[in-house]
Structure formats: C-alpha cells, structure tokens
Amino acid sequence: MKSRKSILPRRWPRRWKNAASYIIVGGWSGFSLFFVLWVVFASLKSTRKLFSKPWSIPYDPAFGNYVKTWVSSRFGDYFLNSLLVVSLSVLVLLIVSTPAAYVLSRGKFRSRQVISSFLVFGMGVPIPLLFVPLAVIMAKLGLADTLSGLGLVYVAVSIPFTVFVLQGFFSSLPSELESAARIDGCKDWQIFWHVMLPLAKPGILTVAILNFVGLWNEFQLALVLIDSPENRTLSLGMYSLITSMKYSGGDWAGLFAGVTIVMIPTIALFLFLSDRMISGITMGGVK
C-alpha cells in the first residue's frame, strides 16, 4: 500500500507535523465556521444593527427577516421548487445510473470500455458550452421554462460523474458474491437487486448526497433554462434578491436570511450523513 504523502517537509518531527496539520485544518475549519455563524447572526439582526454592530451576538433575534424573505421575497416557493426539482432529479439519476454503473463494472460485452470512456469524457464537457443547444432542445421539446425540463437536464449532466463513481464502487465488491448468487439460482437482475444493490448502499448514498448538494447550489443552468418567477429555484431566488437590492436600497438582513435558508439543507445533510458518506468514499476506493 502506498503511504499518504504529506505536504509538510519530511524532516520535521511527527509532533511538529501533527501540530502544523491541526493548525492548518483547524484554522480552515474555524475560518469557515466563523463566516457561517456570522451570516446566521447577521440574518437575525435588523439591517441598522447589522451595520452599527456587525460583530455582536443577536440576543434579541429578529426572526421577522426570515418571515419576510420566506413570504415577501417568495423564498418559500423557491425552496419548494428547489426541493422538488433536486430531489426528483437525484432520484431519477440514481434509478438510471445505478444499473448502468453495475452493468459497466460487471458486464462482459464489447463496447463496455467505449461507453465508460464516453462517460468519462462527458465529465470534462464545460456546462456553459451546453447552454445554447440545451435551450434550443428544451424549447423544441416544449420543456423550456419548466421545472421538469430543468430536472431532466440536471439528470443528464449528472449521469457521467454518478456512473463513474458508482462503477468504481461496484468494481470493489467481491465477484465471488455474484458467483454465489448465480449458484443460488439468481438471474442477472436478481443478482443486482438482491445482492449488489444492498451492498452498494453506502456508495449510492454518497453520490446521492454529492449530487443533491451540487444541484441544490446549481445556478448557471437554472438561469439559462428558467424565466418565470414562479419556477425559480433557490439559487435564482438569491440572484433576484440581490438584483432587487440594487433598486430597493438593501435589505441586507433579509439577504442573509435567504443565504441561511439556502445553506440549511446541505449543512443538515452533511451533519447527519457525513460519517456514512466518508465510509462510502473510502470503501469504494480502498475496498
């Protein structure tokens, strides 16, 4: 097994290296945590207080900012739109990608390598390159400016990465289990359904979370494909809130409430599922 290479000089004693690692990682974490907390605190202050006492802790939280953003700035609608489109996209993505990854990792057919390489190539295509063709295709299909159209595009652009990760994961599962299932009388799809799919759960959960977070924060495609205010996702909602501030004078506290609303689901996901996700990532890679 290859040992992990440290970025720290080799001659340093282990204690120094540990201390340096803790300082770097701890500093980084502290820095991120500080700004997340600052945004949350800012969202609970009035705009005036935010400017007069930017570092203070809001002992008298102004939850009205959230109500205002949720209702007046229609973040409630955007949140539901995002939740709907992202959840369904991830679900469809997994339904499509998991069997595909299994077949590409275990199947024995000629074009397997070609398809795998094609998918890897797909990961390298810059999204902005797809704006015009996608807009045209969606318009032709009558799916322009619809959440279902956006979801379809989300699924399509996420397939290469998802299949790639899951393929590695399926490859790491012992092939003897497949043989045992075949001896037990399983057909191909039964092997997948009864044996391989349950074993791949950590990997599937990992890609589900990564895709959920990625699509939740996705902005470019939503901007290109969605026009109507009622179909906006949260990222577009944030954008419109910032744009409106140019004219309405700046409801900064409301903006931070919006930012917090956007952050909550992804932070919650990482908080509750990070352990499983890490085990999923390492299981796929190390076996």
Place this chain on the structure above:
Amino acid sequence: MASVELKDIRKSFGNVEVIRDVNLKISEGEFVVLVGPSGCGKSTLLRCIAGLEPVTSGTLLLDGEDMTDADPISRGVAMVFQSYALYPHMSVAENIGFGLKIAGESKAAIKIRVLEIAKFLKLEMLLNRKPKELSGGQRQRVAIGRALARKPGIFLFDEPLSNLDASLRAEMRVELAKLHSDLGNTMIYVTHDQVEAMTLADRMVILNAGQIEQEGPPLDLFNRPANKFVAGFLGQPPMNFIRVNDVKLNGRILTVELPGGGKLEVRGDWGALNGTNGLEIGIRPEDVSVVAGAGKLPMEIDVVEHLGDQTILYGHLDGRQPMTVRLAGQLDYKAGQKLQLDLSPDRLLVFDLEGRNANLAKT
C-alpha cells in the same frame, strides 16, 4: 446424487489456454479432489463444472445428460467458495434460505428447511447473526449450510479451508469427511493442500498446466506416481530426485552410480525404459537413513529443522545436488556436518529423461 463426465473439456481466456483436453468420469457419491499447484486450472475447471464459466469446447454430462451450456441452477450443483461468499447484508438464516427464496419456495417451507440445516450444522444459536459477527469456522459452516439448502446432487468446494488456521482446518476436514459419509452426495473438491487431498479424497486428480497428470486413489498416487511432477507434488518435504551416472541394465537389474561414487542396484521390470540417458532416482526424505559407517551416498548438511517429533535435514550431495532427509525423533545434527546415507531399495523410483516413472511395472 449425480454422476459427472467431462469429455475433451477445453477452456481459454483470450489466447491463454487454461484447461487442455480434460477427460474425467466421476461416479455417483464419489469424493473427488482436484489438486495441483496455483494456476494449474483446477478452480477454473470447477467453475466450468458449476456453470459459472462457459467451456471453450468439449462436453459436460451430468447423469448422462448434456449440460455443457446449462445454467448453474439446472445443473443441480451447489458450491462453497474460498472466501465463503456469504451475503454480508443478510443474516445466517437469510443466507441459508436465499436459494430457496429465489426458487419461489414459501416462507414456511424455507423456515423449516433452514432450521433443519441449522440443527444439522449446529448453527441454531447463530441464525439471526450477520456474517461479520461469526468466526471463520462458523462462516464456513454457514456456507456449507447454504450449499445444502437446495438439496443439490453435486457439491463443489473451491479451496474452502484455505482461509482457516491450521487447527480449525483439521477440524473442518473431519467435519467435511463426516458430511460426505452422512449425505453420500457426489463431491468435487479443489485444493492445493495435499494433506486435505490425501485425507478427504476417494480419488485424487492431479492437475498441472491445465492437464490431468494422474488420477487414482490417494495412496496409489503417492506410492506409484506416473511421473516426476506427481512424485514431487505429493509428500512433504518433497521427494528427492538424484541424477545418476554410469547406468547399466542387465535384465531385471539396473545398476547406477550415485553422486559420490556409490553403486546401487535396482530390481524391476524395465521393459518400458526408453534408454538409460538422463535417468534420475526418486526417493522420499523419510525413506533415507543415516548410517554410521560407509554408506551409499555422502551428504553435507546445510540446514537442520527440529519439528519435535522429527528432524529434517536439508543438504547437498556431491555435485551440489540438493537432498532432504527426514528422521524420526529429536536428533542433534548441525549444519556443515557430513553424513553417510542409505536408501531403502524397495522405496526407490526411477524416472527417465522425460520424467516418466520407469518402474511403474516394478514387481
């Protein structure tokens, strides 16, 4: 129970031919062990019999019926794998009953059969555990239980004991032998461990480079190996092969000169001997004795191994030919010491230039 017949079986992976023209008949209820060094194709042959690998050419008959292209389930085989291959997400009971579930048996029928097997294999207390909560021996029993569930005609074992420690392996060996005598099923067992092969087999099949070198009852193969490969493969430490000079054949008496100048006479029927060039004498380390005076074969000790009940001497003869001697008891020999050896004439084998046993017809 079922009989198995392999006719001209060949198996290739791309350009690499792994199994070459294997012909083998296995009778109902027979315990046949396929044995050979790593990479000899024994596991591939077993997978071909199981239906997990398609054969490149040849015919596989089960109970006289052509099953060459049949899937594993219609062959009526069950298999125990080297890594046990238990489904990690299922309990012991689910693992044992999985085959029945796939076959569409009712839940009640599955439960009855699982309990029956659990009782037979003493697994009743473990039925709700997951494989990761079991010891190696328990996992092995669950794997056997899973194989038993569907009442297969043929059991296939792919090195099932190689992941166990030495004492557990000995214990499981006895359990497998009992299992065979209780069930009486046809069993085909793959191993590279000759102790397993010798103790379990009704008949041993020795494979090398994808071909059968020899088949027969274990002691027959041990005492009458067809060639140098079989002779060297069976027995631990392996048989000594000594190159000899000045070979003279006089009727039934073959006289050879051993390294160091000693003369040796071997009696036998040498009608099949194809020339006297490149002859080698084969003698097992336990059939060599150390003599006090002048012996037939001088040897210098390089390494001494004390195993408690026996002492093994590794050394060399004149001309640096390696030689191993196994002696009973605890003996005080040292590296560098020179010894005189004697060979039991009735235990000697003679191999010709092609490595064939020249005295198979020895009287």
